[in-house]
Amino acid sequence: MSEEKHHIVPYRLYFIILIALIALTMGSVWITSIEMAEYTVAAALLFAVVKSYLVLTYFMHLKYDKRYIKIMVGFVFAIFLVVIIITFLDYLFR
Amino acid sequence: MEHAHHVEHPDMYDEESSKIGMWLFIFTELLLFGALFVVYAVYRYMNPDAFHLAAEELNRTIGTVNTLILLISSMTIAMSTTALRKGHRKTAITLVVVTFLIGLAFLVNKYFEWGVKFSHGIWPGSEHMLNEMSQGEILFFGLYFVMTGLHALHIVIGMGIMVFAIRGLANGKVKVERPSLLDNCGLYWHLVDLIWIFLFPLFYLIH
Numbered sequence: 533m534s535e536e537k538h539h540i541v542p543y544r545l546y547f548i549i550l551i552a553l554i555a556l557t558m559g560s561v562w563i564t565s566i567e568m569a570e571y572t573v574a575a576a577l578l579f580a581v582v583k584s585y586l587v588l589t590y591f592m593h594l595k596y597d598k599r600y601i602k603i604m605v606g607f608v609f610a611i612f613l614v615v616i617i618i619t620f621l622d623y624l625f626r
Numbered sequence: 627m628e629h630a631h632h633v634e635h636p637d638m639y640d641e642e643s644s645k646i647g648m649w650l651f652i653f654t655e656l657l658l659f660g661a662l663f664v665v666y667a668v669y670r671y672m673n674p675d676a677f678h679l680a681a682e683e684l685n686r687t688i689g690t691v692n693t694l695i696l697l698i699s700s701m702t703i704a705m706s707t708t709a710l711r712k713g714h715r716k717t718a719i720t721l722v723v724v725t726f727l728i729g730l731a732f733l734v735n736k737y738f739e740w741g742v743k744f745s746h747g748i749w750p751g752s753e754h755m756l757n758e759m760s761q762g763e764i765l766f767f768g769l770y771f772v773m774t775g776l777h778a779l780h781i782v783i784g785m786g787i788m789v790f791a792i793r794g795l796a797n798g799k800v801k802v803e804r805p806s807l808l809d810n811c812g813l814y815w816h817l818v819d820l821i822w823i824f825l826f827p828l829f830y831l832i833h
Contacts, residue, residue: 540708540711540712541704541707541708542708543705543708546701546704546705546708547701549701550697550698550700550701553697554694554697557690557693557694557697557826560827560831561686561690561831564827564831564832572831572832573827573828573832576827576828576831576832577824577827577828579827580823580824580826580827583823584820584823584824587700587816587819587820587823588816588820590704591700591701591704591812591816591819592812592813592816597645598642601645601646601649604649604653605649605653608653608656608657609656611657612656612657612660615660615664616663616664616667619664619667619668620667620668620671623668623671623672
């Protein structure tokens with residue numbers, strides 16, 4: 533009990549993040565309703581990436597976690613990205 | 627100073643270890659769904675037109691409503707961890723109960739959504755699918771049912787963990803000094819939210 537180990541996240545911050553997430557959801561619905569051919573998927577995914585960043589950072593507390601936990605999470609997403617890239621390199625150049 | 631502290635916990639409770647354990651489990655979940663997303667990406671790349679056509683069948687409104695529902699429930703369970711840390715046990719219990727009910731609302735929506743598909747003769751292996759749909763459309767709906775179904779299963783499991791969290795909060799086993807069950811319940815629920823954040827645009831918003 534000698535030190536406050538936990539940062540108590542205020543309710544207000546969670547609410548602000550929720551508003552941002554709702555705004556991004558509406559943004560992604562709006563942007564995919566415009567005809568942009570192949571860029572539609574890219575735009576929708578961009579919104580999804582920003583949303584997942586907010587969820588991971590604030591809702592899942594990564595902002596207040598130790599550095600090695602952040603690195604581990606980043607590492608898993610990096611592995612996933614590599615798998616996607618390698619798969620598509622295979623399909624594009626076979 | 628800190629060493630003496632550990633003696634007070636003969637049951638070896640360690641909040642950080644609990645958190646790491648939960649994260650390691652979450653990694654396996656991310657890679658499970660990650661593999662399905664890779665399958666989706668490849669089939670979509672090979673059947674772009676069929677995927678567009680099939681996605682028209684999905685209801686954008688119900689998908690958006692379910693997205694908002696899950697985002698709100700993520701906030702309420704995150705708030706319950708704050709309530710617990712502030713020592714507001716009753717508020718924490720209420721917030722988890724609210725999250726549970728919102729999860730239930732998501733499943734009810736899913737029930738009606740799938741019900742509409744079934745009434746249109748669309749389910750894995752249905753005659754309508756096999757006789758009237760192209761290979762690409764069959765792949766789209768196959769992935770749709772497997773991925774949203776697996777996600778709905780995670781919702782059910784998340785709600786099950788919430789029951790334990792509520793019980794722990796009520797009988798005092800989950801408290802300010804031992805918040806891991808509630809924290810991990812929250813992490814799991816956010817994972818479910820995280821997966822939906824990608825399922826939603828890929829299935830509902832592409833046309």
